[in-house]
Each structure stands twice: as C-alpha cells, then as structure tokens.
Amino acid sequence: MAKQQxxxxxxxxxxxxxxxxxxxxxxxxxxxxxxxxxxxxxAGLSKPNVLYYFPSKEAIHTELxxxxxxxxxxxxxxxxxxxxxxxxxxxxxxxxxxxxxxFPRESRLFANEILQGAPHILGExxxxxxxxxxxxxxxxxxxxxxxxxxxSNAHHLLFSIWSLTxxxxxxxxxxxxxxxxxxxxxxxxxxxxxxxxxxxLLSI
Amino acid sequence: MAKQQxxxxxxxxxxxxxxxxxxxxxxxxxxxxxxxxxxxxxAGLSKPNVLYYFPSKEAIHTELxxxxxxxxxxxxxxxxxxxxxxxxxxxxxxxxxxxxxxFPRESRLFANEILQGAPHILGExxxxxxxxxxxxxxxxxxxxxxxxxxxSNAHHLLFSIWSLTxxxxxxxxxxxxxxxxxxxxxxxxxxxxxxxxxxxLLSI
DNA sequence: GTCTATAAAATGATAGAC
DNA sequence: GTCTATCATTTTATAGAC
Numbered sequence: 381m382a383k384q385q386x387x388x389x390x391x392x393x394x395x396x397x398x399x400x401x402x403x404x405x406x407x408x409x410x411x412x413x414x415x416x417x418x419x420x421x422x423a424g425l426s427k428p429n430v431l432y433y434f435p436s437k438e439a440i441h442t443e444l445x446x447x448x449x450x451x452x453x454x455x456x457x458x459x460x461x462x463x464x465x466x467x468x469x470x471x472x473x474x475x476x477x478x479x480x481x482x483f484p485r486e487s488r489l490f491a492n493e494i495l496q497g498a499p500h501i502l503g504e505x506x507x508x509x510x511x512x513x514x515x516x517x518x519x520x521x522x523x524x525x526x527x528x529x530x531x532s533n534a535h536h537l538l539f540s541i542w543s544l545t546x547x548x549x550x551x552x553x554x555x556x557x558x559x560x561x562x563x564x565x566x567x568x569x570x571x572x573x574x575x576x577x578x579x580x581l582l583s584i
Numbered sequence: 585m586a587k588q589q590x591x592x593x594x595x596x597x598x599x600x601x602x603x604x605x606x607x608x609x610x611x612x613x614x615x616x617x618x619x620x621x622x623x624x625x626x627a628g629l630s631k632p633n634v635l636y637y638f639p640s641k642e643a644i645h646t647e648l649x650x651x652x653x654x655x656x657x658x659x660x661x662x663x664x665x666x667x668x669x670x671x672x673x674x675x676x677x678x679x680x681x682x683x684x685x686x687f688p689r690e691s692r693l694f695a696n697e698i699l700q701g702a703p704h705i706l707g708e709x710x711x712x713x714x715x716x717x718x719x720x721x722x723x724x725x726x727x728x729x730x731x732x733x734x735x736s737n738a739h740h741l742l743f744s745i746w747s748l749t750x751x752x753x754x755x756x757x758x759x760x761x762x763x764x765x766x767x768x769x770x771x772x773x774x775x776x777x778x779x780x781x782x783x784x785l786l787s788i
Numbered sequence: 789g790t791c792t793a794t795a796a797a798a799t800g801a802t803a804g805a806c
Numbered sequence: 807g808t809c810t811a812t813c814a815t816t817t818t819a820t821a822g823a824c
Contacts, residue, residue, distance in 0.1 A: 390789080408700060412617030415817060429790055431819065488699055491754075495695055496612060498757045505761035513762045530784075535763060536777040540748055543755070547747035550695075553702045557709035558717045559739060573740040580734075580785060594807080619799060633808055635801065 395433050397423050399447065402440045407485040410492040411441050411500070438500075445493065445501050448486055453508065455479060456538075459516055465523040466582050473541050473578055474571065480549035481567045487549035513538060529582040544574055599637050602627050603651065606644045611689040614696040615645050615704070642704075649697065649705050652690055657712065659683060660742075663720050669727040670786050677745050677782055678775065684753035685771045691753035717742055733786040748778055 387395070401423035405414045416437050420427040434440045455475035459468050480487055498505055517534035524531045548555060548570050555566050591599070605627035609618045620641050624631040638644045659679035663672050684691055702709055721738035728735045752759060752774050759770050 394789090410614050410617050410696075410700070413614050413700070416819085417817075426791060427818085428792085428820080432789070435819095437818070491695075491699055492614075494755050494758050495692055495699065496614070496617070498761070502757065502761065505758055506764075509758070510762050510764065532780060533773055533777045536773060539751060539759065539762075540777075540781065543747040543751035544744055547743060551698050551747070553706065554698050554709055554713070555743065557702075557706065558714050558743075560710075560714065569737055569740060573737045573744075576736060577744065577785060581781060598807090620801085621799070630809060631800085632802080632810085636807070639801095641800065 391433070394425070394429075398425070398430055398433055398440065399444055402444050403448075403485050403489060406441060406444065407488040407492065410496060411438075412496075442500055444489070446504075448489065449501070449504055449508070451483075452486065452490060453512055456512055456516055459519070461519045461522075465520075465528045466579070469520070469529070469537075469541075469582060470575065470578055473545060473574060476541055476545035477548070477567065477571060477574060480545050480547075481564065484549035484552060487546050491546065491550040527584065530584050532581075541578075544577075545570075595637070598629070598633075602629070602634055602637055602644065603648055606648050607652075607689050607693060610645060610648065611692040611696065614700060615642075616700075646704055648693070650708075652693065653705070653708055653712070655687075656690065656694060657716055660716055660720055663723070665723045665726075669724075669732045670783070673724070673733070673741075673745075673786060674779065674782055677749060677778060680745055680749035681752070681771065681775060681778060684749050684751075685768065688753035688756060691750050695750065695754040731788065734788050736785075745782075748781075749774075 398419065402414075402419050404422050405418045408414070409418075414437075416427050416430060419437075419440065420430045423430065430440075434443070455472055458475070459472050493499075493501060494505075513535065517538060520529075520534040520537060523529050524534065548566060556562065559566055602623065606618075606623050608626050609622045612618070613622075618641075620631050620634060623641075623644065624634045627634060634644075638647070659676055662679070663676050697703075697705060698709075717739065721742060724733075724738040724741060727733050728738065752770060760766065763770055
C-alpha cells in the first residue's frame with residue numbers, strides 16, 4: 381500500500397482495515413451499489429470513524445483502485461523480452477490465472493469498474509495500461525517476426541490472455557453453476573486447458 | 585418480448601419503452617447502482633408512471649433478464665450435432681462475437697448480474713444454462729472422441745468462446761483505451777484473430 | 789480517535805387529482 | 807393513463823460530546 385507515510389501505527393492499521401473491507405464490498409456491488417454502512421460494518425468500525433480516515437466514499441474507492449493498479453499490472457511487467465517467447469507468454473498466462481484464483485475480489489473490482497465505463501481509471505487505462513500493453517505487444521510482435529512463435533495480432537493475443545484467465549474470477553458463479561462445483565477444482569482444469577490452448581496457439 | 589398478451593397497444597408500447605430504458609441504465613450501473621429516476625428519465629416518463637407499468641424496480645430488472653435470457657442462449661441452441669464440427673463451433677463463436685458487437689448492453693447487463701453473484705438468475709444458470717451447456721459439451725466431446733476435432737475439455741472450450749467474445753462488449757472501454765480506437769474497428773480485428781485461433785485450436 | 793445524534797440529500801414507492 | 811405532491815427509508819456526510 382502506497383501513501384502510508386507520516387501516519388501512526390493505528391492510522392495505518394485502520395486505513396488498511398477499511399481498504400480491505402471496501403475491497404470486499406466494492407468488488408461485490410460496484411461503486412454505486414455499495415454503501416458506507418456496508419463498508420463500516422465489514423470493517424467493524426462506525427460509519428463516522430470510517431469517514432475520519434477517508435474524506436468520502438469516492439476517496440476510498442479511488443485509493444483502492446490506485447493501490448491495486450500496480451499489483452494488477454505486475455504480471456505483465458515481468459514478461460521478459462530476452463526470455464524464451466513461448467515460456468514467457470505461458471508464464472504470464474499462468475500468473476494471470478493464479479491472480480484470478482488467489483485474488484478474485486481484485487479481479488471483480490476492476491471488472492465492475494471497467495464494465496461501468498471505468499469512470500475513475502480511464503486515465504490509467506489510456507496511460508499506464510496502454511503504454512505497457514503497447515510495449516509488450518511490440519516485444520511479442522518482434523518474436524513473431526523472428527519466427528519464434530506463430531504470427532497473430534499481438535494486442536488481441538494479450539486481450540485473449542486477459543479474458544480467458546479473468547473469466548474464472550469474474551464469472552465464477554456461472555462457471556460453478558455450469559460445472560456444478562463448489563470449490564476451486566475449476567482452476568486445475570482451467571490451467572490444463574489454457575496451457576494446452578496457448579502451447580498449440582503459439583506453435584509455428 | 586414475451587408476456588405481452590392481453591394488453592392494449594399503448595400498454596405494450598410503454599412497457600417496451602421502459603424495458604429499453606432499463607436495459608440502457610441497468611447495463612451501465614448494475615441493479616443496485618441504478619435508480620428509478622434514471623430509468624424514468626431515459627424512458628421519457630414520470631417515475632410514478634413507470635411504477636404504473638411495473639410493480640417495482642426489481643420487477644423491471646427481473647422481467648428484463650428473463651426476456652433476454654432466451655436471446656442470450658439462442659446462439660448456442662443453434663449448434664447442430666449433425667453439422668461439420670469445426671464449422672459449427674466456428675459459426676457459434678462468430679454468432680457470439682456478433683452479439684457482443686450488436687448487443688453490447690445486453691452483454692453488460694448479464695455481466696453485471698453474474699459479477700455480483702447472479703442473485704436474480706442463479707436458478708436459470710444452474711438450470712437452463714447448465715443443461716444446455718452440458719448437452720452441447722457432450723456433442724463436442726463426441727466429436728473429439730470421433731477424432732473430428734482436437735481433444736480438449738469441452739466445457740472449458742465453451743467457456744473460452746464466452747470469455748473471448750464477450751470481452752469485447754464487457755471490457756469495450758478498456759479495449760478501446762488500449763487500441764486507441766473510437767469506433768468498431770476492433771471487431772474486424774477480433775473476428776480475424778478469433779477465427780484463426782479457433783481454427784488452429786480445433787485442428788487435429 | 790471514537791462515538792451518538794443528526795442534518796441534508798437521494799431514492800423507492802404511494803395517494804389522489806385530473 | 808398520467809401527473810403533482812408526498813411519504814418512508816436509505817444513504818452520504820457532519821457536529822460535537824467524550
């Protein structure tokens with residue numbers, strides 16, 4: 381968590397508690413569908429106390445998104461231009477799938493935000509995300525030009541990694557309804573399936 | 585639209601107007617994030633007049649979802665066990681992509697609902713959707729067993745069609761932000777990309 | 789720092805005139 | 807059928823005691 385400098389220990393702790401509670405609530409109901417009451421209750425604090433640490437509901441949401449944006453971009457950042465192309469892309473896909481499995485609330489928080497037109501993070505999407513994506517797409521295109529992996533549209537290849545992996549977090553209730561499963565066994569199947577998919581897709 | 589029997593022309597017209605307005609609003613903000621004020625304004629009617637045609641906000645949402653569920657399952661229904669496997673699956677994928685392009689609001693309506701745990705349609709997901717998916721997955725598995733297409737997990741193959749195509753509607757703002765495009769050119773690219781992807785994926 | 793009480797605005801829904 | 811007026815409740819946010 382950034383921006384925690386110059387605060388007492390109790391302040392840090394409570395801000396973290398509130399952000400954790402807000403993640404739980406916002407990821408379920410979206411920004412407009414969530415209330416301060418729910419967040420306060422989830423955090424085990426009174427509503428005025430929540431507003432003692434953050435100036436407004438919107439401020440909590442904005443802080444949460446900007447704190448998590450870094451985490452969200454991290455897996456892509458690690459894709460190495462000097463590594464083996466197929467290994468790098470497959471490893472990126474696996475990291476993204478792990479994030480869906482281990483951080484489904486974060487995935488749904490972003491999904492809610494983007495679904496509703498990304499009012500709070502459109503700038504970051506057009507800035508940081510676009511820049512990083514363009515950079516990594518260029519690397520992938522380079523690999524394609526060198527004949528190291530099969531040719532396709534690098535940007536849409538990245539989109540396909542995002543959609544295929546995030547689907548298991550964002551649409552979890554539907555996946556479970558269709559598979560009739562309750563736990564996390566779908567992720568084992570998903571990893572096998574997606575591993576085979578991308579291995580085949582990238583092969584010349 | 586179903587369930588419009590036994591009503592006058594003006595009733596049908598206004599109910600349709602309200603449902604169209606509700607689609608616009610609910611698809612943007614989700615159920616809890618949407619207000620009757622917004623729906624009424626969008627429909628060009630007064631709030632009490634909206635509630636003359638529907639008993640509550642929830643009733644509008646439920647009616648909308650159940651009216652559109654049929655439309656939503658239609659493309660999968662058309663997948664023919666007696667057709668050519670690769671043709672059938674590719675055609676289904678294309679129908680789904682067309683739905684994302686032509687009915688993005690409907691896609692986002694369902695995405696919002698499922699993202700929030702599908703409180704209003706969990707029954708349909710475990711019922712109609714699961715049954716239809718199981719049925720079509722069995723057909724696909726049969727094709728795989730006959731060696732007509734490459735072997736993989738049929739349920740996850742269907743998930744991958746859903747996620748890859750719906751991504752362009754549900755995350756449109758992100759796709760556009762990254763591609764720097766304003767119109768619909770991403771769908772042309774997507775069709776080419778996904779066509780190649782599934783052609784390769786299904787090949788033995 | 790944390791709480792109770794409450795203000796101020798919004799939201800879902802109803803009453804009743806026309 | 808449609809409207810204005812209004813009620814009851816929820817919700818964001820603040821005031822002020824402790």
